[in-house]
Amino acid sequence: MTEKISTEAEIDLSYIDENYKYIKDRIAQAAVKSGRTPADVRFMAVTKTVPPFIINRAIACGADLIGENKVQELLGKLDDLRTDGLEMHLIGHLQSNKVRKIITTVKMIQSVDSLSLAQEISKRAAENGLVMDVLTEVNIGCEWSKTGFEYDELIEQSLAVDSLPGVNVRGVMAIPPVCETEDEARGYFEKTRRLFEDAKQLFAKPDFDTLSMGMSSDYAAAVLEGSTLVRVGSALFGSRRY
Numbered sequence: 466m467t468e469k470i471s472t473e474a475e476i477d478l479s480y481i482d483e484n485y486k487y488i489k490d491r492i493a494q495a496a497v498k499s500g501r502t503p504a505d506v507r508f509m510a511v512t513k514t515v516p517p518f519i520i521n522r523a524i525a526c527g528a529d530l531i532g533e534n535k536v537q538e539l540l541g542k543l544d545d546l547r548t549d550g551l552e553m554h555l556i557g558h559l560q561s562n563k564v565r566k567i568i569t570t571v572k573m574i575q576s577v578d579s580l581s582l583a584q585e586i587s588k589r590a591a592e593n594g595l596v597m598d599v600l601t602e603v604n605i606g607c608e609w610s611k612t613g614f615e616y617d618e619l620i621e622q623s624l625a626v627d628s629l630p631g632v633n634v635r636g637v638m639a640i641p642p643v644c645e646t647e648d649e650a651r652g653y654f655e656k657t658r659r660l661f662e663d664a665k666q667l668f669a670k671p672d673f674d675t676l677s678m679g680m681s682s683d684y685a686a687a688v689l690e691g692s693t694l695v696r697v698g699s700a701l702f703g704s705r706r707y
């Protein structure tokens with residue numbers, strides 16, 4: 466007997482449709498509960514380790530924003546992705562020597578965690594005649610293992626980043642420490658939102674409008690605390706196999 470190998474067309478992906486709808490609804494409910502409208506919160510599908518044919522299913526459901534962590538992985542998927550009308554962001558730690566490769570592919574780099582990285586982005590953007598939207602990442606839990614600016618330095622550093630000609634700071638991104646309870650997570654989200662509000666006052670420009678926080682386990686809590694963009698991977702695609 467020969468073993469049957471299932472093809473992409475035979476794999477049942479209806480769970481993606483269900484997950485997509487469920488997450489969308491929960492985001493909408495949390496947005497309304499926080500005094501906003503569903504349109505005020507963007508739903509990013511985080512696609513690391515997910516193959517293009519599965520990502521395309523999420524796109525067919527309505528996903529219009531994806532986030533990848535690695536430059537190489539994103540570039541490797543591009544040919545097989547339905548990229549029409551699709552916005553792509555880089556959300557993982559970015560090495561300066563890879564900036565050149567993705568500068569014309571992504572709409573935003575959410576993971577700016579040093580001034581030197583921002584300088585490289587600015588330089589490459591200018592070379593291509595564009596201004597790159599970025600978020601500055603805050604190390605909200607003061608974890609030594611995580612990248613990002615220190616809480617107390619974030620605003621000053623963000624202003625320095627924004628003064629570079631090839632970058633436009635659009636807001637703040639945070640990945641809180643792994644939390645035992647939703648209350649604990651909410652504490653970090655609230656702290657991040659206060660930082661974002663303080664920064665917004667100083668920046669005083671209408672497009673400083675993005676607070677990126679909340680992942681699979683806590684996106685509803687993040688929206689309740691004011692997130693404008695949630696980054697959801699495993700709740701949409703299932704657990705990752707590396």
Ligand SMILES: *Cc1c(COP(=O)(O)O)cnc(C)c1O
Pocket residue numbers: 511513534556557640680681682696697698699700
């Ligand atoms: C992987 C990842 C996510 C999504 O994580 P899930 O828990 O699977 O939703 C969000 N943000 C960043 C920066 C990530 O690396």
